[in-house]
Each structure stands twice: as structure tokens, then as C-alpha cells.
Amino acid sequence: MANTDLRVLFPPVLLATDGSPSARLAQKMVCPLVQLFQAEEQGKLPEPGLKPKGESGGEAPPPTSRVVSILLMVLTVQPKVAKRMLRSGKKAVSHSTPVKDETETVAATKISEELSHPVAGLLPSLEELTASVREDFPSLSRVSVEVRQGRPTTEILNCARSIQAGLIAVGHRGGGGVRELLLGSVSTAISRYAPCSVLITRSSSQSTHSPNLNHVLLVVDESVGTGAAIAATRQLIPAGIQTITLLHIQSPLNANYLLGPFFSPIPSWQLSQSLQNVQKEQGMQVLQRAIAALHCEDGQVTITPRFQTGDAGPLICQIAQELQVNLIILGSDSSRRTLLSPLQGRRSHQTTADGESTARPIRNTRLSITDDYVIHYAPCPVLLCRSTQLNPG
Structure with missing residues (x-):
């Protein structure tokens, strides 16, 4: 489990909206988070126990020490007409x-x-966006509303990189069909390429008009992204989290898979039970480390650990449906594989004075199977957490 003393969520927040019910739900979901950032900057709320160590051994300043001109950026993209x-x-x-x-x-x-x-009548105008934002953020002054033209995915990602966003909130319309299977939706593409954490919301008949963060489902494992998920959960505790369900899922073990059919054609019951006990013991250790990393005081938040074996994606969605959770928090590995563009190998690479190549790698376009499944089938909003390295200044 990676370092959990990170600050994963920070301003500005980029809200990509198209006026759909799912986008409206995303706007209401970021309300408590933006209010939390505003309270922290005004000194009304202490930092949520995040004390990363600096190189000299002291406490390093959090990323929010940089001055940001806006707390919330609202963006809608109108496709260009042929x-x-x-x-x-x-x-x-x-x-x-x-x-x-x-x-x-x-x-x-x-x-x-x-x-x-x-498509002009299908997307909200600048005046409609401003009125909608003022309705949910009446006391927020540092907000920017912008309407662009182009490809939605490209414009949203370019805007996120230009303002160094700490979170992108987008609604998932769930068009389905062959088009989404082959090309992918805008929210799926943003989840793949976003340089920061992503909040994906989907409107449904069960979604309330005033969503909250009372009960969250935190999925933990031994990957690098779990540290970012735990750090983001700690940041969201002052925003209203009262119950945290810690979920750790492992694939079921089989003695035939471990020992091979020739060594143990008919595995004994004792061997299978022993393997299951070892697997459960390892899973409980992961859950205990996650509980210790949350640093919740007694009585502040109710934490319920839960260990399951099976297919991770369907199990997460099933448990979220059973418990009626308000948010699913997943860790996405920020050190995803990087690939060089095929065209870069044929171009003349420019080098710096130190002899380093200036070739810019592109990120791998694949999400994990679990992340992709949960994004498309979760019954509630999903938060993909990624630790972001900010540029100085």
C-alpha cells in the first residue's frame, strides 16, 4: 500500500456539463467538496491530518499552498458543425x-x-450555465463559466491541464449500444486520459435531488492506487462522511490451479480449506492496514471492513446496491504504463543540455477491468482517485 499522506483532491475543480440529469447530479456532488476547499482557504477548517514529509525531514507544504484564481471551473463543449x-x-x-x-x-x-x-438548442448556453451555477453555489465568487467548441473529450482534457485541475466531474449518460462499445463515451475517455482524479455520476430513478456523502464504499487492495483512494477518503470526511465500508476482494483460489492437475488430481478438502484461510488472513491484513491509514478517531466515522472472493467488478456493484452507498471510491494507478507514439520513433528527437530526450510519452489508453466495469454499471457515483504531481508555482 502506497503513501496515504497525499493530497489527492485540490482546487480548482473542473465540472464538465452538457445540461443532462447526470451532469446536474455531478454539479450537486461537487458542492460539498468546493465548500470544503473554500472553508480551508478561509481558515475555518483545519487540514484533514495530511502531513507529508519534506526532503529535510520536516512537514512539506500541501499542494493547496499554491495560489489558485478560481475554485470551480464550469465548462460545456459544443461540437463543431460540419x-x-x-x-x-x-x-x-x-x-x-x-x-x-x-x-x-x-x-x-x-x-x-x-x-x-x-446542437445549439441541446446544450446549455452561457447564461443558463451561470444561472445553474449560482443556484447551487450562491456564495461562491471564484467561479468561472466557459463555453467552447470542438471535441468534448479533447477540450475538457486540455482545459484540465491548462488550469491544473485537481478533480474532473463529469456525468455518464450511458448511451450504450455499439457506438459506446466501439468508440467509448466522453466520460469513459476522460477516465482513461485524465491527469487527475475523476468523478463520474449517472442519473437514475434512485438518485435524490440532494445527494450526500453519508455512506461511501472504499475499495482497497495492495496496489499503488489504494493510497490515493484512502487519502481522498480522509479529505472527504469533513464533507459529511459518516460510514465507510472497506471492501477487499480477491479472486477465488483453486488447488488445481496452484498445484496442477498432475500433482493433485483430486485435492483434499483440508488443502482447499487451508488455502482459503490463508487468503482470508491476507485480506484481513490489508483491511487492517487500510483502517490504520484512515486515522479516524473513535466515534467520528463508522468503519466496517468486508472481505469477499469473486469477480471484483460485479461484486462492487452488487454490494453498493445492497448497502445503498452514496459513492464508490476506487484507486487508479497514477504510474500507468507510458507508450511512445509510433511516429516519434521516426522524428528527430530534440535533446536538452543534459542530454535528455524531449519526446513526450502518451498514456496507455486502458483502464483496469474493474474500473471499466464499475464506471459503466455502478448504481451510484464513482470516484477514481489518482495522485497528481503539480508543477511548482
Whole structure:
């Protein structure tokens, strides 16, 4: 288990919205987190026990010590319209009957705009975004609202990198079908390529109008991402967490798999039971280390450890449905494999004065099987936690 004295969630928060119910749910989910950041900067709330060690042995300043101009960035992206659609729109207006007065001129202009921008009426405008943000954040002044044009995934990721966002909140519409299977949705692509933590929400009939963080499901294992998930959970405790269900899942062991069919064709019951006991003992050790890393005082938060064996993705969704949790917290390995672009091998690499190559690696495009399954089938919002290295200043 990696270092849990990290600060995984920090401002600014990037909220990518398209006006859908799932995006509205994401906006309401980030409300307590943004209020928490605002209270910490005003000195009304102490830091949640995060004391990373510096190189000299003292306490290093947290990433939030940097000055940020905004706490919340709200972004909506309007797809660009193809040129042939623009030409068809102009042709339709040119062949219409000539207008005679000012009222008909305005009406013809609106028709031309609707024909040239067929998605303009489907996405919220700048005024609608501002009104929606002011409704949920009435006392927040450091908020920015922006409307861009382009590919949603590209614009959202570029915006996150430019403002050095500590969290991206996006709604998952769940279009399904062959298109999502082959191309993937915007939320799935952001989960793959985002340089920071990602909050994915999905609207359903069971989602309330005022979501909360009373009960969270924290999935832990021995991977590097577990440290980031525990650190993010510690940060969210002042935001209203009252119950934490710690879940550790291991694949079921089989004596035939371990010893081979030739060595033990018919494994004994004692051997299978012994392997299961060892597996459960190792799982409980992982849970105990996670409980110790949370550093929760007695009576502050109720922590319930739970050990399961089976397929991780379906089990997480099933347990979240049974317990009616408000949020699933998963750790995503920040040191994912990096691959060089095939075209970079043919280009002349520029080197620095120290002789280091300036070739920029690209991240692997794959999520883990568990992360991908939970994102698509979870009955509640999902938080993928990644530790982020901020640039100085």
C-alpha cells in the first residue's frame, strides 16, 4: 500500500456539463467538496491530518499552498458543425421567401442559426450555465463559466491541464449500444486520459435531488492506487462522511490451479480449506492496514471492513446496491504504463543540455477491468482517485 499522506483532491475543480440529469447530479456532488476547499482557504477548517514529509525531514507544504484564481471551473463543449451542414443551412435560408419587415428578419436569422448549429438548442448556453451555477453555489465568487467548441473529450482534457485541475466531474449518460462499445463515451475517455482524479455520476430513478456523502464504499487492495483512494477518503470526511465500508476482494483460489492437475488430481478438502484461510488472513491484513491509514478517531466515522472472493467488478456493484452507498471510491494507478507514439520513433528527437530526450510519452489508453466495469454499471457515483504531481508555482 502506497503513501496515504497525499493530497489527492485540490482546487480548482473542473465540472464538465452538457445540461443532462447526470451532469446536474455531478454539479450537486461537487458542492460539498468546493465548500470544503473554500472553508480551508478561509481558515475555518483545519487540514484533514495530511502531513507529508519534506526532503529535510520536516512537514512539506500541501499542494493547496499554491495560489489558485478560481475554485470551480464550469465548462460545456459544443461540437463543431460540419461544413456540408453549414452549406445546407445557408441553402435552405437562401431559397426561403424574402422577408418584408424587421420581425420576419429576426425570425429568419434565428432559423438560419438553428440550421447552422443544430446542437445549439441541446446544450446549455452561457447564461443558463451561470444561472445553474449560482443556484447551487450562491456564495461562491471564484467561479468561472466557459463555453467552447470542438471535441468534448479533447477540450475538457486540455482545459484540465491548462488550469491544473485537481478533480474532473463529469456525468455518464450511458448511451450504450455499439457506438459506446466501439468508440467509448466522453466520460469513459476522460477516465482513461485524465491527469487527475475523476468523478463520474449517472442519473437514475434512485438518485435524490440532494445527494450526500453519508455512506461511501472504499475499495482497497495492495496496489499503488489504494493510497490515493484512502487519502481522498480522509479529505472527504469533513464533507459529511459518516460510514465507510472497506471492501477487499480477491479472486477465488483453486488447488488445481496452484498445484496442477498432475500433482493433485483430486485435492483434499483440508488443502482447499487451508488455502482459503490463508487468503482470508491476507485480506484481513490489508483491511487492517487500510483502517490504520484512515486515522479516524473513535466515534467520528463508522468503519466496517468486508472481505469477499469473486469477480471484483460485479461484486462492487452488487454490494453498493445492497448497502445503498452514496459513492464508490476506487484507486487508479497514477504510474500507468507510458507508450511512445509510433511516429516519434521516426522524428528527430530534440535533446536538452543534459542530454535528455524531449519526446513526450502518451498514456496507455486502458483502464483496469474493474474500473471499466464499475464506471459503466455502478448504481451510484464513482470516484477514481489518482495522485497528481503539480508543477511548482
